[in-house]
Amino acid sequence: MGAIGIEYIRLAIPKGDSLRAKDFYGRLLALEELAKPKVFEDRLWYRLGIQRLELIELSPFNPSKELGPAILMRDLAILVKRLSDARYEFQRDESWPVFDHIYLYDPFGNRLDFLEPR
Secondary structure, three states, X not given: OOOOOOOEEEEEEEOOOHHHHHHHHHHHOOOOEEOOOHHHOOEEEEEEOOEEEEEEEEOOOOOOOOOOOEEEOOOHHHHHHHHHHOOOOOEXXXXXXXXXXXXXXXXXXXXXXXXXXX
16 A cells, blocks of 8 residues: 555636636646546646646636646746746746745736746
8 A cells, every 4th residue: 555646736716717727727838638528627727747737627616726736847948938938927936945935826816937957
């Protein structure tokens, strides 16, 4: 017995906002959307390496303003350029000694951290 990894990370989005989520997560962040079983129509699935990011529509909705995924990146500079080109706000965090690190809030107020090992 023993844990071997994380299958998915789940974030909430407001009920009925899947198109805006697809625009942000699929177009702007360039995450690959995954097919899902019909029983999960109220969810969006995206690939995060070998894990999955699952967005689930909830009502009432409360964003995760402080606790969200920390996503490891291969080339953070590409994401920074995409965000800058789209004039999407993000913050650099220089406090990490071994990572380049930015964080931002998705259109729904969920915090997302992106890190690249130095």
